[in-house]
Amino acid sequence: MSKSKIKGISVxxxxxxxxxxxxLFIACTAHLYLTGGARPYSRxxxxxxxxxxxxxxxxxxxxxxxxxxFVLLFGEEKSExxxxxxxxxxxxxxxxxxxxDCPEKIKGEILLERKKRKLALLFSAVFIAVFCIVMAVFxxxxxxFTLESYNADVIEAALIVLPLAVGIxxxxxxxxxxxxxxxxxxLLLVREGLSAGAKAIGDTEAREECKCKALAFLSAxxxxxxxxxxxxxxxLALVFIGVGILNGGMADVLGKAVRICTECIGLG
Amino acid sequence: MKATLVKIKNWFVRHAPTKRRxxxxxxxxxxxxxxxxxxxxxxxxGLSKNACTPGLNCYSCPGALTACPxxxxxxxxxxxxxxTPYYIFGIILIYCIMFGRWICGWLCPFGxxxxxxxxxxxPKLKKSKVTKALSYxxxxxxxxxxxxxxxxxxxxxxxxxxxxKYICPAGTLGGAIALLINPANSGKFLxxxxxxxxxxxxxxxxxxxxxxxxxxxxxxxCPxxxxYGIFNKIAIFGIKLEKKxxxxxGKCITTCKMDITTVGDHECINCGDCISVCPTQAISWRGxxxxxxxxxxxxxxxxxxxxxxxxxxxxxxxxxxxxxxxVLAAVLAGALIYANFIDKPTKPTAxxxxxxxxxxxxxxxVDGGGATVSVEDLAGKVVVVNFWGTWCGPCKEELPHFxxxxxxxxxxxxxxxxxxxxxxxxxxxxxxEHFPSSKMLFVYDVPILNEDGNATGDDKYFTELGGxxxxxxxxxxxxxxxxxxxxxxxKIEKAELADEIDRALLKK
Numbered sequence: 001m002s003k004s005k006i007k008g009i010s011v012x013x014x015x016x017x018x019x020x021x022x023x024l025f026i027a028c029t030a031h032l033y034l035t036g037g038a039r040p041y042s043r044x045x046x047x048x049x050x051x052x053x054x055x056x057x058x059x060x061x062x063x064x065x066x067x068x069x070f071v072l073l074f075g076e077e078k079s080e081x082x083x084x085x086x087x088x089x090x091x092x093x094x095x096x097x098x099x100x101d102c103p104e105k106i107k108g109e110i111l112l113e114r115k116k117r118k119l120a121l122l123f124s125a126v127f128i129a130v131f132c133i134v135m136a137v138f139x140x141x142x143x144x145f146t147l148e149s150y151n152a153d154v155i156e157a158a159l160i161v162l163p164l165a166v167g168i169x170x171x172x173x174x175x176x177x178x179x180x181x182x183x184x185x186x187l188l189l190v191r192e193g194l195s196a197g198a199k200a201i202g203d204t205e206a207r208e209e210c211k212c213k214a215l216a217f218l219s220a221x222x223x224x225x226x227x228x229x230x231x232x233x234x235x236l237a238l239v240f241i242g243v244g245i246l247n248g249g250m251a252d253v254l255g256k257a258v259r260i261c262t263e264c265i266g267l268g
Numbered sequence: 269m270k271a272t273l274v275k276i277k278n279w280f281v282r283h284a285p286t287k288r289r290x291x292x293x294x295x296x297x298x299x300x301x302x303x304x305x306x307x308x309x310x311x312x313x314g315l316s317k318n319a320c321t322p323g324l325n326c327y328s329c330p331g332a333l334t335a336c337p338x339x340x341x342x343x344x345x346x347x348x349x350x351x352t353p354y355y356i357f358g359i360i361l362i363y364c365i366m367f368g369r370w371i372c373g374w375l376c377p378f379g380x381x382x383x384x385x386x387x388x389x390x391p392k393l394k395k396s397k398v399t400k401a402l403s404y405x406x407x408x409x410x411x412x413x414x415x416x417x418x419x420x421x422x423x424x425x426x427x428x429x430x431x432x433k434y435i436c437p438a439g440t441l442g443g444a445i446a447l448l449i450n451p452a453n454s455g456k457f458l459x460x461x462x463x464x465x466x467x468x469x470x471x472x473x474x475x476x477x478x479x480x481x482x483x484x485x486x487x488x489x490c491p492x493x494x495x496y497g498i499f500n501k502i503a504i505f506g507i508k509l510e511k512k513x514x515x516x517x518g519k520c521i522t523t524c525k526m527d528i529t530t531v532g533d534h535e536c537i538n539c540g541d542c543i544s545v546c547p548t549q550a551i552s553w554r555g556x557x558x559x560x561x562x563x564x565x566x567x568x569x570x571x572x573x574x575x576x577x578x579x580x581x582x583x584x585x586x587x588x589x590x591x592x593x594x595v596l597a598a599v600l601a602g603a604l605i606y607a608n609f610i611d612k613p614t615k616p617t618a619x620x621x622x623x624x625x626x627x628x629x630x631x632x633x634v635d636g637g638g639a640t641v642s643v644e645d646l647a648g649k650v651v652v653v654n655f656w657g658t659w660c661g662p663c664k665e666e667l668p669h670f671x672x673x674x675x676x677x678x679x680x681x682x683x684x685x686x687x688x689x690x691x692x693x694x695x696x697x698x699x700x701e702h703f704p705s706s707k708m709l710f711v712y713d714v715p716i717l718n719e720d721g722n723a724t725g726d727d728k729y730f731t732e733l734g735g736x737x738x739x740x741x742x743x744x745x746x747x748x749x750x751x752x753x754x755x756x757x758x759k760i761e762k763a764e765l766a767d768e769i770d771r772a773l774l775k776k
Contacts, residue, residue, distance in 0.1 A: 015390040015480070022476035026469045033465040038764070041460035067389045072279050073272065085518040087529050139420060165408065173401040180397055229502060230365055237361035244355020249344065250318050252351055255689060256343045256659060257317035257327040257335035260739050262758055263661055264339060264432035265328045265443030266467035267459040267739070 003074040010067040017060040024056055086180060090187045093194070102193045110193070113186040117179055124175040131164045131171075288374055288539060289383075294596065295323070296377040298333075300442075301603040305330030309450030312607060320356070322363050323376025324492055326432075329442035330450075333607055337363070338414065338436070338492050342429035345418035347659070349425070350694065360495065368503030369496045372486055373537035378438045379486055382478040393481045395527050402488045403527045403535055409435065410491035425698065427661045431491060433463070437471040440464075456739060459758035482525040486537065497534035505555040506538045507531055513550035520546055626653075626750045629729045631686060631711035635696050641684075641711060643750055650681045650772045651746040652765070655713065655730045657687060658694040662759045663741040667703070669762035673769065674707040681769055683708040688727040688740075747772045 028049045033040045099107050138160055244250055260267075285293075299321045302312040311330050320337040327335045337360055344353030363371060372379055386392075393399075409431065417430030432439055444464065447453050477484040486493050500506065509520075509531045520531045520542035528535045531542055531551055543551045630642045643651060654670060656663035667685070674683040685708045687695045692712055699710050714728040733744055739757035745768050747753050754768040 011389050011391065014388070018388070018390065018476060018479055022472050025472045029465050029468050029472075033462065038761070039458045039461075041457045041464070043454045043457050046457060064388050071389045073275065085521055089516055089518070091530075139416075165412070169405060169408065172404055173398075176401045176404075177397060226502060230504060233361060233365040233499075233502075237358045237365065240354040240358030240361065242358075244353070244358055247354060248351055249353055249355030252344065252347055252659075253320070253335050253340045253356060254315070254318045256340065258311070258313040259657075259660075260311055260328045260443075260447075261339065261429070261432065261439075262328075262459065262739055263463070264326060264429060264436065264439040265447070266440050266464035267444060267456065267758060 007067070007070045007074045010063070010070045014060075014063045014067040017056075017063050021053075021056055021060045024053060028053060086183045086187055090183050090190065093187070093190050097190050097193055101197075103196050106189050106193045106196065110186055110189050113182050113189070117182050120175055120178050120182075124171050127171045128168050131168050135161055135164045291374050292377075292380040292383070294600065295375040296380050298600050298603055299323075299325050299377060300329060300331030301333050301600070302331045302607040303604070304608045305332075306446065306450070309447060309452035311447075314607065316603075316606070320359050320363075321377075322367065322371040324378045324436070324438045324490065325376075326436070326439040326443040328439060328447070330446050332442070333603060336432075336438075339429055339432050339439075342414055342418045342432060343427060343659075345415060346422050346427035346429065348419065349422050364496055364499035364503065366504050367496070368500035368506050368538070369493060369534075369536060370503065370506045370538040371496055372490075372493050373539040376486075376492075377442075379483065379537075381441070382483050382485060385475060385478045386482055388479050390479055395482075395525065399481075399487065400527045405488050406490055406494040409489055410494040414491045425701070426664055427659060434466075435470065435489065437467070437474045437485065440467040440471040444468075456757060458756065459739070483537070487527060487535070493537075500534050500536060500538075501532060503554075505553070507536060507540065507542070508552060508554040510550045510552070513548045515548055515550075517547060520551060622752050622755065624752050626651075626733070626744070626746050626752055629653075629714075631684070631713065631729070634687065634699060634710040634712060641709065643684075643746065646682050646684075647750060648748050650677075650748060650769060651684055651750075652681060652769065653684045653686060653733070653744040653746065655686045655688055655727075655733075655740060655742040657689045657740060658698050659689060660740045666741060666759045667708075669765070671703055671706050671708055673762065673766060676766075677769060678707045680773055685710045686713050686729065687711070688713045688730050745769065745772050 032045060032049055036045065099110065102110070139157065305312055309330065311328060312333055314333070316333045317327065317335050319334045320340055321332070321334045322337070324338065325332055325334070325336055327339055337356070340356045341353070341360065344351075344356045347353070367375075413431035413435060418428060421428040444467070448456060474485050474489075481487075496503075521528060523542055523545045524531075524536070525541075526535045526537055532538075532554075540553070543553075626643055628642055628644050630640050633639050633641055643653075652670070652673075654663075654667075656667065658664070670683055670685065674681070687710065689695070695710070695712070699706075703710075713730055730742060733742070733752075733755070741757075741759065743754075743756050743760050743765065744752055745754040745765075753772045
């Protein structure tokens with residue numbers, strides 16, 4: 001068996017063992033909780049379950065050490081991460097393409113792709129807004145969330161809110177996929193346009209072509225704008241801190257931080 | 269054999285700790301310098317907790333010297349009806365504008381944890397369009413769990429840190445597990461329930477995922493990273509790309525393990541791995557020229573002048589590095605000494621175990637015009653002492669049960685509900701609103717005075733009755749002779765408390 005095969009098998013075994021160990025930990029915790037009655041956890045019971053997990057943990061640890069040694073001895077393969085270079089390349093090239101000199105057909109197709117993306121943005125914004133409004137209306141009208149039953153109330157609310165949230169995430173994913181495919185098509189068109197003889201303009205000219213005067217001005221004085229915005233944020237932050245100290249905000253932070261937040265660490 | 273030894277030696281040379289790793293380890297130690305807390309099983313209560321750690325570090329971790337910005341932010345939203353959260357907004361804004369996501373790459377202890385587990389040799393999941401899309405999930409987590417949930421519950425006058433309670437794995441790892449492994453906290457196992465089961469499962473899932481997916485929590489879930497990412501491009505310190513020098517080869521993007529579109533965007537954690545791969549050296553550190561300006565090199569006209577200027581800059585870099593290292597070492601040493609030797613813990617005194625006689629507590633009645641009540645006055649009746657605070661969610665959750673039991677046992681049991689906090693401003697209004705004609709007797713705990721005679725919060729009797737660990741709420745049941753028959757940290761169910769009261773009554 002070749003060295004790379006040995007290395008590959010040991011790494012694969014380690015991966016499988018790690019996943020199985022994770023599943024075992026979760027399963028043991030769930031079993032502990034479900035079979036423990038009113039107060040399922042105690043030091044003794046947790047100790048019993050940990051002793052059950054000791055041998056699988058040791059085997060996994062041994063496997064990690066063995067695969068580490070094999071990789072050390074037989075060399076590590078370097079692999080580059082896959083990356084989508086479309087968006088930055090398109091931004092750079094299309095910003096320098098003069099559409100006026102572009103062949104009509106290519107110009108039309110480029111403008112169509114940009115229009116499609118704007119429409120997709122509009123539709124996804126509408127969908128997301130609708131989902132958010134439905135969620136907000138539901139939550140604001142949810143008459144429960146009383147102190148006595150807030151855990152049950154949260155679960156009930158989550159059953160409505162989670163599908164909406166999944167919907168929002170789904171819309172974002174679809175929009176993102178659509179955008180990336182559209183940008184790929186536009187990049188090919190931009191390259192076609194440049195090779196067909198359309199003028200490639202420099203950055204200064206690109207700024208001057210910008211129809212929005214404000215954007216053009218900001219772009220020309222970007223360093224000053226950046227400095228002013230940084231100084232403004234710093235000044236605002238210092239004012240907030242000062243006001244916060246005076247209005248008792250700092251004491252609130254201290255008061256919470258010196259007491260154990262049992263909810264935050266899962267204790268109740 | 270010689271070749272193997274050479275391979276091992278080369279591996280150690282290649283994998284020697286980088287500057288970034290050293291700074292990550294340093295910051296993890298600095299923010300958790302209260303080593304004593306791991307030994308005693310108690311959290312740090314010093315004044316440094318007025319400040320916030322830049323990264324994710326639970327303030328319920330026994331080692332934590334400072335507060336968590338995310339926890340403090342959610343708490344501030346919960347209290348926003350009473351106090352506008354200017355302070356925490358200011359702190360987070362300062363971190364955002366100064367460092368952006370450089371904090372994620374260099375200072376965050378949980379980021380370090382993920383970096384270390386990622387080193388385990390397994391196949392790794394490469395970034396793709398799916399991971400890029402998933403990277404926007406953290407903004408949803410930020411809006412929903414960090415902003416909406418605490419604000420929504422603020423209208424119910426109920427503090428609920430949504431992200432900390434339902435998601436944060438740093439709290440489970442650094443807080444719960446670190447506290448529970450200490451034998452001093454063995455009684456706290458009884459507080460564990462469905463929430464801990466869920467959070468532990470989440471922690472295990474994130475840990476296993478982090479072995480296969482680079483910084484899985486930072487990329488897809490962390491709301492602090494989402495906040496910092498918004499300011500990443502305009503932050504003072506971080507990575508910058510010189511567009512004029514960039515030839516668009518894309519090596520920086522393919523080398524980067526985060527889901528960046530361009531170097532320095534909202535996903536970039538400013539780790540600096542891309543600097544060495546850029547063929548035109550178009551990537552550099554923003555802000556570096558504030559500390560070490562290179563205008564002498566730029567002003568040089570001949571090669572000789574340029575070489576001399578470079579040598580001077582190199583020397584200056586060395587001097588600055590030594591000064592910075594010395595200052596950082598002094599800060600760490602100071603933090604370790606302050607946390608572990610100067611700040612004296614409050615030791616529990618006798619009278620906190622079952623069978624002990626309770627101290628004669630003299631407590632001021634809420635809205636009683638200065639009138640007090642003493643436990644000795646209540647001899648002959650069973651007394652249920654509950655320590656709570658308006659800032660404590662679980663405390664507020666169980667008070668209605670206590671109210672019901674107080675009505676049921678009004679002849680034979682006194683419910684002494686002791687409020688503990690740095691301020692007494694909020695308790696009267698809360699009690700008047702929620703328990704207007706209650707049979708419970710609401711009182712204030714007594715301030716603890718430090719060596720200078722200044723009050724450090726109303727929790728003297730809480731501390732004396734064994735509550736040094738800071739776990740709230742705490743319930744103590746006293747029999748008719750004032751002896752402790754039952755104590756518990758954390759929320760107690762109505763049926764369980766009724767059983768303990770019956771047991772104490774049977775001892776008559």
